[in-house]
Amino acid sequence: MSFTYPDTEEKSLYTELWQILTTIVRPSSVVLEVGCGTAEVLHALCKKTGCTGIGSDPFITPRPGNPAFYALKAEETGQIPMDFNVIYGTKSLHHVGDIPAFFRTAIAKLLPGGHLIIADWVAGMDRGFNETYLHPAKVLRMAMDAGFEHLEVRVRAHTHQVLWARKR
Numbered sequence: 001m002s003f004t005y006p007d008t009e010e011k012s013l014y015t016e017l018w019q020i021l022t023t024i025v026r027p028s029s030v031v032l033e034v035g036c037g038t039a040e041v042l043h044a045l046c047k048k049t050g051c052t053g054i055g056s057d058p059f060i061t062p063r064p065g066n067p068a069f070y071a072l073k074a075e076e077t078g079q080i081p082m083d084f085n086v087i088y089g090t091k092s093l094h095h096v097g098d099i100p101a102f103f104r105t106a107i108a109k110l111l112p113g114g115h116l117i118i119a120d121w122v123a124g125m126d127r128g129f130n131e132t133y134l135h136p137a138k139v140l141r142m143a144m145d146a147g148f149e150h151l152e153v154r155v156r157a158h159t160h161q162v163l164w165a166r167k168r
């Protein structure tokens with residue numbers, strides 16, 4: 001990857017996410033990162049795979065150019081005028097105010113067979129911020145309630161979780 005990791009926990013989270021993304025993303029894929037921030041991961045993914053990348057974030061605007069960018073919350077993904085093969089988020093789920101609404105929007109905007117990948121810290125992790133992280137079982141339940149199938153949850157070393165779900 002062409003971005004650096006602030007610490008070992010972040011390295012582990014990004015490595016796992018990157019492994020999944022590079023397994024499923026094709027040059028023809030249309031990929032959305034919600035809560036993309038400066039979009040370092042998405043830039044690297046587009047460069048490596050040749051996919052079409054779209055980023056969204058309500059507060060941070062990445063540098064201009066590819067990938068395209070929408071100033072929206074994850075819950076507002078329905079306003080982006082295209083459908084996706086892959087929607088992913090990294091370290092942003094705990095910022096999302098209405099996660100069930102986001103998951104319902106995500107499944108509606110995914111093409112059949114599309115993937116949702118969510119990497120975030122786990123409940124109990126202390127990153128030195130006044131932030132609350134979610135329990136993996138709760139995230140899984142919300143994804144199931146939204147209608148996702150083929151769910152896989154990876155929890156690593158009590159630091160981070162990766163939900164990998166697919167729309168039938």
Ligand SMILES: C[S@@+](CC[C@H](N)C(=O)[O-])C[C@H]1O[C@@H](n2cnc3c(N)ncnc32)[C@H](O)[C@@H]1O
Pocket residue numbers: 034035036037038039040041056057058059060072073074075089090091092095096097
């Ligand atoms: C820790 S940063 C992660 C940025 C990027 N995904 C990365 O890995 O570098 C969390 C991001 O979530 C964004 N965010 C805050 N509220 C959000 C929401 N409701 N929906 C989506 N993203 C949100 C913030 O603006 C911020 O860019």
